[in-house]
Amino acid sequence: MRIFSFLGKKVGDLTIKYSNLPESYIKRSYEQVYWKNPTGYPQYPAAQIARKKYRFTTHRPWTGQFRRQNEPNTHRKKVFLEPVGEWSFFKGDRVEVMVGKDKGKQGIVNQVIQERNWVFVEGLNTHYRVVGKDKKFPGVTILSEAPLLVTTGVKLVDPETLKPTEIEWRYTEEGDKVRVSLASSRIIPIPKAAEETIDYKSKELYIENKEKDTAASEVTKITFQPKLATFEMDIMESMGIKEDRVPVKSYWY
Amino acid sequence: MNFSLVKNVLKYASGFCYRTKNVTSMCASSVITKGFHTTPSNSDLMEFFDIKKNWNETNIRVGRAWKLDELRIKSNVDLHKLWYILLKERNMLYTMEHECYEKVRLFPNPERIDKVQESMNNIETVIRERNIAYYKLETGETGERPVEDVVNMFGLPEKYKKQEYHIPQFMNSRWVRPYLEHGYINSLAVKKFYRLYKEKQYNETRRARNRNFNHVQHLLKRFPNMDLEKLKAEYPDVDIEKAKHTKKARGHFLPKY
Secondary structure, eight states, rough: HHHHHHHHSSSHHHHHHHHHHHHHHHHHOOEEEEEEEOOOOOOOSSOOEEEEOOOOOOSSSTTTHHHHOOOOOOOOOOOOOOOSSSSSOOOTOEEESSTTTTOOOEEEEEEEGGGEEEETTTTSSSEEEEESSOOEEEEEEEEEOEEEEETTEEEOOOOTOOSOOOOOEETTSOEEEEETTTOOOOEOOOOOOOOSSSSOSGGOOOOOOOOTEOOOHHHOOOOOOSSSOHHHHHHHHHHTTOOOOOOOOOEEE | OOOOOOOOOOOOOOOSSESSSSSHHHHHOOSSSSOOOOSSSOOOOGGOOOGGGGGGGOOOOOBBOOOOOHTTTTTTHHHHHHHHHHHHHHHHHHHHHHHHHHHHHSOOHHHHHHHHHHHHHHHHHHHHHHHHHHHHTTSSSSOOEEEEEEEETTTTTEEOOOEEESSOOOTTTOOOOOHHHHTGSSSHHHHHHHHHHHHHHHHHHHHHHHHHHHHHHHHHHHOOOOHHHHHHOOOTTTTTHHHHHHSTTTSSOOOOO
């Protein structure tokens, strides 16, 4: 129904990619469904009562902090998000900060929160935060980066001129989709750090679970042989089941 | 069962497919003799539980689900075996989840259930594709359960899934669609329901239209230098020129005109 599509587009694609979790799991871990009609009965429409507005921050949707931040009966002011079209900022990108006290400085994106149009630039746009302050202990001061809006806060850096530039998504002759700098028409490659997930830095560095995982060589092995048979026929043949009874004619209505 | 699972759920997944120890080597140790038996180890009820090593684990990291393209290159026999491996894994996960619930422990990595389920759904999709291809070639039909577009008791369009009977429809006097046969669709009650239903639908679209219009006004107020083409792409039904000149979109300054 309407509500499912409404909920569906809330979590960004990059977040799902970063989490390395199935989309269905992310959905069921952050959704708050208070009532749902039973499914499979014609008399019940596919209706549900669920929380519609969630506050997305640096707490990722599948975490306990997110749930704590979005407890039932907590309502916060609406966040207005400027439409950005196609997302073009990835982890590891070199960007220039366009606002704030670090205006004009360049840095590397180290976190992307797509739900809020945020990027965090390493070591820039920072403030000090005191953590663990106690009556006896003065606390530890740590430097933490504040988010920057992708629409106004940062711009990608042109690899040739090293100046901030607008970009456009185009296709190469090989059919790959690339970001092209409008200042110098150079391709801005998507950095390797963009494929980093919560589990591993890059796909090659994943450590296999010996008991549970299938080896990559087994996965890519081609065992399919085209054959004029349905799945059931094929399985019956391979298991030596012979069936020569002819089913009676039946009618579908 | 005295496994102690501590409170910590970390998620793991990657370029390796979750569950199946070596599909093809299982093909070798074939199945012809005694039905199919996908596990090489002996089986008792403890197969419903995870291996003992994992009982105290707080984080059982596994790869991702099988993708459609990976399953399309596998033979039917492999898919059949993989299905039962996944089924047993899913049973094991459900058992462990229940057991953790009973013992008031945290079930480690609950997303494993979703991964297994996704793999199973993908296997079903691939098998269905293959069967449809066979039936289309042989009979010209999909071989799927036939579905008909009908108007249901409330006067609303519905997909009616046909059922299989041993006698044709004209002989089957017990099979009737009462609401069709007795003309309920044209009855006053159904017409009234349909009118109110349409009104409700209209109200929903109207509210969505107003909500979007208001939202665009606020966006224009907050982000005056916004890319209007992107805005138009996101809210195609909103008259942006009209929204620009409303009071709500103006902001707290005197207009220049």
